[in-house]
């Protein structure tokens with residue numbers, strides 16, 4: 059469950075062509091990273107997949123169902139957390155179950171489970187402004203998971219974190235992903251992060267955004283960041299991406 | 310933080326609670342107090358018509374207008390509250406007096422014109438009198454009336470007089486004191502020993518005495534050698550002050566060597582306003598108004614070293630002439646309890662008269 | 677260090693108030709002694725702070741003089757506060773839904789905005805004649821309502837419009853329906869703004885009630901009290917009433933600020 063297909067996707071904002079002819083898939087249970095120069099349309103792809111926006115051309119399918127209108131079967135983790143500031147950590151996690159009409163006990167049970175899963179025990183009753191960046195993103199992830207999505211869309215979730223926390227969060231994410239086993243489409247600017255996390259890496263080119271190259275990463279987990287295979291892949295991806303970034307800058 | 314919030318809440322609750330306690334401390338008579346609400350005479354008539362107020366106490370012609378319109382009926386004439394009570398008087402400003410060399414001579418002539426006007430009105434009130442038609446015309450003009458019936462009715466309960474009455478003024482002073490309208494602190498500062506002392510200081514009968522000695526004299530024969538100009542003030546549409554209007558329209562002041570100009574602010578809304586915006590501001594030399602405002606404002610004055618609210622009464626205008634008019638379903642003062650009654654303002658003669666009647670009936674009045 | 681500077685600030689606050697009282701006293705005394713007077717002001721008529729204080733103490737409670745009930749300042753304050761609270765509650769009940777409707781839905785905004793833009797520019801005082809001549813009852817409460825409702829509407833609109841779009845997206849992906857979006861995202865997000873509107877509105881309402889009570893005569897209310905005392909020449913009571921009006925307005929403002937701080941914990 060959780061097979062995402064993007065077919066001939068184009069997206070125009072007024073006259074500006076942001077995406078052109080984007081084609082790729084996220085297999086069931088697969089972890090795919092999206093890499094590309096700034097402004098190439100990564101966030102736009104996630105928003106289209108979530109049904110928050112609709113493509114100008116082409117179609118998107120989740121488990122064979124065409125996406126039209128907000129896609130309630132995917133969880134979105136935003137770059138700037140986007141937590142409800144008036145809700146506690148627990149309250150944020152319970153938002154999805156609550157709007158679905160779960161009973162109070164059911165909501166409690168779900169939030170307890172995910173608070174434990176992301177390691178936030180003891181911080182349930184903290185408001186977002188009382189949490190660190192890493193903690194906020196854990197809440198964001200837990201909130202997305204608590205909605206039992208088939209597909210998790212993550213937009214540079216660890217971009218604002220320091221390197222240390224980032225590494226820890228990556229490991230945590232993999233742990234949770236393995237446990238819950240859902241598909242993930244993960245946007246990042248960090249090749250290192252992509253090589254550490256992904257089953258496949260989609261590299262995009264800019265203006266208009268389209269898929270340039272796809273790399274499969276068949277390394278066993280837990281991966282060693284500095285293994286020769288990892289280094290080789292990183293170099294290959296960086297080369298592909300680097301020429302794109304240069305091109306984007308020169309346009 | 311939490312504490313300051315608590316303190317604030319306590320303060321607010323305390324204010325609300327204290328208000329209640331304060332209210333309860335007043336001996337709760339069996340009945341609700343009557344609410345006196347200030348409004349203009351026209352408003353009183355209109356609101357009585359729409360039933361927004363249960364009644365009003367006001368000077369003529371408003372009672373007569375309300376009655377002829379069929380909006381209300383008289384509950385009490387002020388003569389029934391206090392037989393022959395003094396009402397409007399003629400008073401001069403003490404600062405004007407000090408700065409005018411022949412002030413005494415002017416005031417004598419003012420009193421004489423007043424006497425002649427009062428005699429004219431009293432004769433012309435008779436329907437057979439040849440002057441009756443003129444009088445009704447003057448009454449309608451001054452009282453702002455369109456209906457001669459109302460004009461006749463408004464004259465019927467007013468007794469026009471020219472001599473001021475010291476004994477009755479003294480009664481007023483005592484009652485005003487009882488009713489707490491004076492600032493009790495100020496009485497001692499004012500320098501008056503008691504009500505009689507104050508009444509004697511307030512009223513000067515020498516001018517009206519001179520007028521009655523010369524009542525048969527021709528005005529031109531006693532005229533001032535050099536004419537003077539007086540800034541005069543009166544109350545809006547107040548039939549009580551008709552003697553002034555008659556003397557003015559008939560040219561009798563001019564005959565006596567007095568040119569009348571109306572002061573800034575004339576006609577005034579009520580006597581309290583005339584005292585403050587007229588005499589106190591120094592824009593009025595001589596004016597007619599109810600005796601209670603004259604009494605009240607000197608005592609409530611803030612600074613007794615100056616004479617800004619010091620006036621002296623030189624002549625009467627009228628006795629009686631106010632009416633408590635009520636709408637449907639009201640047959641006694643008791644019926645008014647808990648209801649709203651219009652009046653011309655705090656410290657007016659109608660205010661004092663209403664309190665006197667409520668006192669007799671054991672009713673409470675909120676104003 | 678921080679505590680020290682706080683204390684220092686408080687001392688300066690107090691000194692400034694004391695300074696004002698001393699200046700007030702001096703000006704009145706100098707005028708009464710004929711030493712100095714500001715033109716066009718009868719300063720000698722102004723009561724001194726001490727006279728005002730005694731007038732305040734003397735007129736706090738309702739007193740009975742024979743038939744006459746002289747209503748105390750506390751009872752007047754209570755009546756005025758009650759009117760402001762009543763008018764404020766009505767304004768809140770009407771203003772918040774209107775503000776949400778206008779802020780959230782373009783068509784509703786298009787219909788109501790022009791009306792609100794015109795009507796809100798008629799100050800509450802401009803409605804007093806209408807309240808006097810046309811309304812049969814509740815005129816003062818109506819004036820408070822007029823003064824309070826527009827700040828509430830405008831602040832609600834502002835709060836709704838400045839709701840973080842990412843929060844709306846987040847709620848959408850989490851499955852919120854249209855009405856859930858309003859109750860669970862828009863309203864909580866706009867809440868601080870709504871409370872700010874209430875605070876500003878009640879401030880305007882408090883000013884409006886005093887003005888209204890001078891014209892719309894019921895024999896109780898602070899505006900009525902100060903006007904009545906002025907008419908009777910009892911200026912110390914009049915000024916005492918004015919000061920009470922200022923203090924109550926200040927307390928109202930601070931109370932709502934504190935309540936907001938207490939209940940809107942997420943805004944730092």
Ligand SMILES: Nc1ncnc2c1ncn2[C@@H]1O[C@H](COP(=O)(O)OP(=O)(O)OP(=O)(O)O)[C@@H](O)[C@H]1O
Pocket residue numbers: 071072074076094095096097098099100101102103
């Ligand atoms: N709502 C919009 N209206 C107009 N243009 C838009 C809109 N959203 C995105 N764009 C444009 O589309 C392009 C792609 O934007 P997008 O945010 O998807 O880029 P991105 O790859 O996520 O960039 P970054 O890595 O900086 O986050 C950009 O040029 C952006 O200016």
Ligand SMILES: [Mg+2]
Pocket residue numbers: 100101102213
């Ligand atoms: Mg982006």
